[in-house]
Amino acid sequence: xxxxxxxxxxxxxxxxxxxxxxxxxxxxxxxxxxxxxxxxxxxxxxxxxxxxxxxxxxxxxxxxxxxxxxxxxxxxxxxxxxxxxxxxxxxxxxxxxxxxxxxxxxxxxxxxx
Amino acid sequence: xxxxxxxxxxxxxxxxxxxxxxxxxxxxxxxxxxxxxxxxxxxxxxxxxxxxxxxxxxxxxxxxxxxxxxxxxxxxxxxxxxxxxxxxxxxxxxxxxxxxxxxxxxxxxxxxxxxxx
Numbered sequence: 001x002x003x004x005x006x007x008x009x010x011x012x013x014x015x016x017x018x019x020x021x022x023x024x025x026x027x028x029x030x031x032x033x034x035x036x037x038x039x040x041x042x043x044x045x046x047x048x049x050x051x052x053x054x055x056x057x058x059x060x061x062x063x064x065x066x067x068x069x070x071x072x073x074x075x076x077x078x079x080x081x082x083x084x085x086x087x088x089x090x091x092x093x094x095x096x097x098x099x100x101x102x103x104x105x106x107x108x109x110x111x112x113x
Numbered sequence: 114x115x116x117x118x119x120x121x122x123x124x125x126x127x128x129x130x131x132x133x134x135x136x137x138x139x140x141x142x143x144x145x146x147x148x149x150x151x152x153x154x155x156x157x158x159x160x161x162x163x164x165x166x167x168x169x170x171x172x173x174x175x176x177x178x179x180x181x182x183x184x185x186x187x188x189x190x191x192x193x194x195x196x197x198x199x200x201x202x203x204x205x206x207x208x209x210x211x212x213x214x215x216x217x218x219x220x221x222x223x224x225x226x227x228x229x230x
Contacts, residue, residue: 002160031216043204045217056215090158094216101148102218104158 003027004093004105012111018079021108025072025093031055032074033094033102034066038087049074050096081112116140117205117221125227126195133180134190134224136205142166144210147188148218149179152202161203164188192226200228 003026013019025032034046045058049068060066063081068074078085088109092102118137126132138147149161164172164179172179180189192199202225206218 042222043220058217101160101163103160106157
């Protein structure tokens with residue numbers, strides 16, 4: 001158990017819908033990262049938050065947004081869902097800064113039908 | 114160009130043997146970190162081992178060691194005395210430190226390891 005929690009574990013929804021994925025980092029970790037794992041794209045970085053502020057963006061679609069709240073939990077919002085958004089979405093956390101490991105949550109498996 | 118290359122899509126290894134999973138990387142940064150993660154069939158990503166570019170000694174964590182050859186830009190994972198529970202996908206990843214505040218990991222395509230009883 002990495003100490004990072006993600007809910008829900010599985011999500012099945014229809015095209016065009018909007019969903020929210022939730023992540024709670026390990027106790028003491030200030031950084032939260034979101035990654036997407038799909039069969040065709042592999043593991044890709046989406047976005048990084050540190051202590052409530054956005055630090056870096058990767059290949060995140062405009063239909064996707066995220067935030068980190070004062071209690072350090074984070075939410076990833078996916079809207080206008082398409083079939084291609086079906087993937088495993090991971091949240092990872094770390095203390096923040098160079099030289100620190102990123103610990104991954106169990107992931108949310110999103111299926112868009 | 115691929116930043117992380119894992120050339121072995123799949124490997125079969127006899128139980129109790131040692132196994133080496135290959136990883137080469139490409140970066141112009143002087144400061145970077147290299148990571149290995151294990152992903153069992155259940156899907157979670159399990160952190161195994163970390164090597165910083167300035168670390169002089171190879172990292173070790175129990176049965177896992179990282180064979181870091183900086184000049185060759187390789188960071189191979191060695192698993193000693195393999196066990197059936199080691200069957201999983203293994204990902205090599207890199208964090209480049211030139212981008213201030215951007216601590217993203219770039220992943221390879223993975224190696225599927227199967228341990229044969």
